[in-house]
Amino acid sequence: MNFLVPAALIGLFAAAIPVIIHLLNRRRFRTIKWAATSFLLKASRESRGKKRLKHILILACRTLAIAALIFAVARPLIGNWLGWGGGSVETVVLVLDRSASMETREGDGSPSRREAVVNRIADAIKNMGSPRLVLIDSASGEIQDVPSPDVLPELTSTQATDTQADIPVLITKAIDYLQETKPGKSEIWVASDLQRSDWRPDDSRWLAIQSGIEALPTKTSLRILASGSEISPNYSLELLASRRIEDDLLLDLKISRSKGQSETSIPLTISLMGARSTDPERVTISGQELRLQKRIPLGEIKESGYGWVGLQTDNNPRDNAVFFAFGEKEPVYSWLVTEDPSSEVAGYLQRSAAPTGFDRFSCEIVSPVQTTKINWSTASLIIWQAPLPTGAVASQMAEFVKSGGSAIFYPPEEPSTEAILGMSWGPVINAPDDEFFINGVWTRDDGPWQDGQTGTPLPVKELRSIKRRSIQGDAATLAEWDDKSPLLVRQIDGAGTAIFVGTLPDDRWSNMEYTALHLVANQRMIQLGTDRLHAGYRAIAGSEKSQTQDEEIRSRLDSFEDYEPSLGPYRSGVYRLGERTVAVNRPNSEGDLERVNEESLDKLLEDTPYSLFEDTKTKDDLISEAWKAFLVAVLLFMLAEAILCLQPRPSVAPVTNPSPAS
Amino acid sequence: MKYDFLDTDVLARLGAIPLESRFPMVGNVAGRHRSPHRGSSVEFAEYRKYVPGDDTRRLDWKAYARSDRYYIKEFEADTNLRAYFVIDTSGSMDFTSGENPSKIDFAKKIAATLSYLIVNQGDSAGLSCCSEKLHLEIPPSRRAAQLQHIFETLKDIEPTGETGLVHALHQIAEKTQQRALVIILSDLFVETEKLADALQHLRFRKHDIAMFHLLDPQEVDFHFERPHRFVDLEDGSVVVAEPNLIVDEYHEALREFLETVETKCHNVHADYHLLQTNANYEKVVSDFITSRLTKKS
Numbered sequence: 001m002n003f004l005v006p007a008a009l010i011g012l013f014a015a016a017i018p019v020i021i022h023l024l025n026r027r028r029f030r031t032i033k034w035a036a037t038s039f040l041l042k043a044s045r046e047s048r049g050k051k052r053l054k055h056i057l058i059l060a061c062r063t064l065a066i067a068a069l070i071f072a073v074a075r076p077l078i079g080n081w082l083g084w085g086g087g088s089v090e091t092v093v094l095v096l097d098r099s100a101s102m103e104t105r106e107g108d109g110s111p112s113r114r115e116a117v118v119n120r121i122a123d124a125i126k127n128m129g130s131p132r133l134v135l136i137d138s139a140s141g142e143i144q145d146v147p148s149p150d151v152l153p154e155l156t157s158t159q160a161t162d163t164q165a166d167i168p169v170l171i172t173k174a175i176d177y178l179q180e181t182k183p184g185k186s187e188i189w190v191a192s193d194l195q196r197s198d199w200r201p202d203d204s205r206w207l208a209i210q211s212g213i214e215a216l217p218t219k220t221s222l223r224i225l226a227s228g229s230e231i232s233p234n235y236s237l238e239l240l241a242s243r244r245i246e247d248d249l250l251l252d253l254k255i256s257r258s259k260g261q262s263e264t265s266i267p268l269t270i271s272l273m274g275a276r277s278t279d280p281e282r283v284t285i286s287g288q289e290l291r292l293q294k295r296i297p298l299g300e301i302k303e304s305g306y307g308w309v310g311l312q313t314d315n316n317p318r319d320n321a322v323f324f325a326f327g328e329k330e331p332v333y334s335w336l337v338t339e340d341p342s343s344e345v346a347g348y349l350q351r352s353a354a355p356t357g358f359d360r361f362s363c364e365i366v367s368p369v370q371t372t373k374i375n376w377s378t379a380s381l382i383i384w385q386a387p388l389p390t391g392a393v394a395s396q397m398a399e400f401v402k403s404g405g406s407a408i409f410y411p412p413e414e415p416s417t418e419a420i421l422g423m424s425w426g427p428v429i430n431a432p433d434d435e436f437f438i439n440g441v442w443t444r445d446d447g448p449w450q451d452g453q454t455g456t457p458l459p460v461k462e463l464r465s466i467k468r469r470s471i472q473g474d475a476a477t478l479a480e481w482d483d484k485s486p487l488l489v490r491q492i493d494g495a496g497t498a499i500f501v502g503t504l505p506d507d508r509w510s511n512m513e514y515t516a517l518h519l520v521a522n523q524r525m526i527q528l529g530t531d532r533l534h535a536g537y538r539a540i541a542g543s544e545k546s547q548t549q550d551e552e553i554r555s556r557l558d559s560f561e562d563y564e565p566s567l568g569p570y571r572s573g574v575y576r577l578g579e580r581t582v583a584v585n586r587p588n589s590e591g592d593l594e595r596v597n598e599e600s601l602d603k604l605l606e607d608t609p610y611s612l613f614e615d616t617k618t619k620d621d622l623i624s625e626a627w628k629a630f631l632v633a634v635l636l637f638m639l640a641e642a643i644l645c646l647q648p649r650p651s652v653a654p655v656t657n658p659s660p661a662s
Numbered sequence: 663m664k665y666d667f668l669d670t671d672v673l674a675r676l677g678a679i680p681l682e683s684r685f686p687m688v689g690n691v692a693g694r695h696r697s698p699h700r701g702s703s704v705e706f707a708e709y710r711k712y713v714p715g716d717d718t719r720r721l722d723w724k725a726y727a728r729s730d731r732y733y734i735k736e737f738e739a740d741t742n743l744r745a746y747f748v749i750d751t752s753g754s755m756d757f758t759s760g761e762n763p764s765k766i767d768f769a770k771k772i773a774a775t776l777s778y779l780i781v782n783q784g785d786s787a788g789l790s791c792c793s794e795k796l797h798l799e800i801p802p803s804r805r806a807a808q809l810q811h812i813f814e815t816l817k818d819i820e821p822t823g824e825t826g827l828v829h830a831l832h833q834i835a836e837k838t839q840q841r842a843l844v845i846i847l848s849d850l851f852v853e854t855e856k857l858a859d860a861l862q863h864l865r866f867r868k869h870d871i872a873m874f875h876l877l878d879p880q881e882v883d884f885h886f887e888r889p890h891r892f893v894d895l896e897d898g899s900v901v902v903a904e905p906n907l908i909v910d911e912y913h914e915a916l917r918e919f920l921e922t923v924e925t926k927c928h929n930v931h932a933d934y935h936l937l938q939t940n941a942n943y944e945k946v947v948s949d950f951i952t953s954r955l956t957k958k959s
Contacts, residue, residue, distance in 0.1 A: 043914075
């Protein structure tokens with residue numbers, strides 16, 4: 001329990017007054033010479049039990065009445081949100097999850113999870129006597145002083161977005177802020193729906209968060225207000241891929257629903273270049289999700305265009321539409337991460353991703369320590385020829401692949417003990433003298449080494465290797481060495497693909513450079529990444545690519561909803577950013593219903609005390625002042641004391657009318 | 663007056679009322695009280711058949727004339743009264759709750775007043791003061807100097823120690839051969855069974871027993887505002903108690919004690935009077951004397 005006037009709690013010592021008076025009275029007895037001692041002894045023996053209990057109860061009532069009065073003066077705050085703590089809070093740092101999943105509503109007319117939690121927090125802050133409120137929202141990540149809790153629901157920084165949240169980063173920011181400003185007693189409040197993709201339990205930063213909170217100058221409580229424990233009936237639409245094939249645009253769509261299994265027909269509205277289809281096509285969904293391919297004839301549109309596909313409004317209005325944009329030529333970005341950027345093999349791999357004369361293709365080389373340079377949102381392919389990534393980079397890589405990116409891993413010279421996507425490198429194996437490792441079998445109709453369009457096989461059989469690294473993990477083997485060990489392995493995760501190649505296009509390893517198998521594999525992976533991502537025209541809400549750069553000016557092209565300039569960078573839609581046209585969509589991971597449970601939170605915050613408040617449908621305030629209840633308690637205790645004291649008067653003396661004549 | 667337990671006005675007002683014994687007394691001189699022996703007197707008692715040896719002068723000739731039988735006419739033989747005042751002088755009798763006289767003082771007033779009245783009407787009065795350590799005894803006498811003796815003794819009494827009442831009553835019962843009026847003044851803080859035995863002993867000796875059971879008002883009410891440390895007046899033992907917590911139980915114990923004592927007294931036909939020391943002693947004495955007039959058997 002927290003108090004608005006904690007200093008008044010010093011007065012609790014006054015609760016001991018009745019006990020002290022009682023004890024003093026017991027000590028301040030008078031001495032009297034007495035004759036009828038025998039009755040006294042008998043009465044003392046018999047008076048134990050009920051009488052003593054009653055006396056203790058009276059004393060307890062008096063003590064509790066004073067204590068309750070002191071509590072009332074201290075203006076206590078009650079509610080599961082704050083739990084039992086003590087002392088007033090000077091600063092509250094609110095980490096607000098504004099991700100798209102927070103826009104889910106419980107039903108028609110009810111507020112979204114975000115609106116509900118913001119309103120409740122505003123009320124709670126007011127009830128706490130309006131301590132300083134600092135907001136860190138998940139969309140902008142900026143730290144903002146909120147002048148008054150009343151304005152919290154109206155702030156741009158608390159409005160709906162289609163972005164994803166990175167809770168570990170936000171909490172880290174909150175810790176850094178508290179570390180820098182060193183306010184008095186502070187609390188970090190995290191308002192979120194606990195969506196697993198936002199909380200990223202595998203993120204290594206959670207360890208730093210624990211130690212960060214521990215190291216704060218003042219003891220800081222972490223409170224998590226979790227909403228969305230109940231799943232509302234909702235349909236969501238995701239765009240898995242979009243590609244232009246001659247005069248048509250091909251969209252890979254996924255429709256998911258949170259509840260229900262029965263076969264249902266739902267309308268699908270398509271808008272192209274601002275022209276909405278008059279007769280929405282109906283699609284039938286049975287089960288939890290439906291994947292479909294939608295072919296949109298482009299007709300007279302020869303160069304570029306845009307549009308959207310939408311479902312009818314339901315419990316989450318932010319996941320009912322996906323946006324697309326297309327053009328004739330798209331830039332293709334690849335990144336090569338190599339342990340030695342100046343090596344010969346680095347050159348081979350770079351040229352295979354960005355061949356000379358193909359201006360649309362670019363491939364930048366970085367070392368493993370320079371991976372922060374990688375623009376994951378625009379990359380079609382990541383070529384990784386280095387020990388496998390760890391920590392945040394590994395998370396980014398996994399997220400990149402899951403969201404539809406392509407990655408191809410070549411064996412590093414240095415030992416690599418880490419694993420990614422369930423795969424890892426084994427030891428280097430050298431071929432016996434005067435012998436080679438050669439290919440056994442390979443999949444000719446699928447994968448990066450599949451036959452060409454004319455059916456011509458690739459020269460896989462000509463591959464000769466004197467050095468290789470074994471590939472470990474559970475994945476599809478597309479090509480094998482002659483001793484059955486894997487040569488080319490494919491791991492599919494989410495919408496993306498990762499390929500592991502067992503040897504290098506380097507004379508010290510193999511003749512792959514001669515066979516150009518790496519070039520074919522890299523180009524096919526680039527095509528896969530580019531086609532599926534359509535990266536040039538597509539961006540994730542809140543990502544760097546969806547932001548204006550340099551002197552670009554933002555304008556919205558589609559007419560799906562009204563354009564709000566202040567929220568533009570965080571909302572889905574088709575935008576003109578300077579010369580660019582970008583279709584911004586919410587991250588597909590926002591459709592993931594998986595939440596981190598309390599057990600996972602306990603693991604993430606193992607050494608950090610935190611309190612979790614599951615927000616339910618109840619309208620109760622998070623916290624409220626309870627002084628009235630304590631005043632009532634005072635009255636009740638006084639009443640009880642009076643009743644106990646007003647027990648029947650002591651019995652009448654046995655001799656009331658002395659008379660010798662009696 | 664020399665003795666503060668005597669009030670001449672009270673004595674003057676009460677002097678007109680005679681103190682009677684409820685049972686026949688055996689005295690050594692003629693007096694105003696009935697005797698178990700028959701003799702000549704003005705008050706007719708009964709007829710009885712003549713037996714040889716009877717004084718023929720006492721034959722009732724009128725009865726012979728009517729019935730042709732010889733009857734001797736018997737009259738009540740009046741004699742004097744022996745009164746024994748037994749005063750409990752144990753420490754508990756010294757208790758007083760402020761303005762009221764102590765129990766011993768109240769007992770002195772009653773004993774002195776009654777002894778004055780008794781001696782003045784020609785009867786004998788004696789005194790026995792008993793405590794654990796002291797047993798003073800003044801045999802009954804009807805001489806005028808007896809009063810002086812009794813008053814001086816009463817004046818010097820200092821209550822102390824535990825009670826010797828039961829022992830004193832047994833002694834009086836054993837030593838006093840002739841019937842007497844035994845007037846007991848005590849708070850009776852003794853074992854009730856032993857007290858009952860002593861009273862039974864007195865009654866067996868055909869003594870007329872009058873019991874003045876004296877209590878202080880505070881001993882009855884037991885009203886205290888705060889915890890007290892009670893020091894026993896007799897044995898000095900200490901009890902610390904919160905009276906407001908035990909008042910009900912105290913009253914119950916006292917009630918049980920009083921009922922027992924009263925029952926025991928009634929069993930031996932004792933004239934029982936429960937008194938508080940705030941009572942008007944003149945009225946107490948007056949009522950006592952008056953009640954005995956009506957109870958005379």
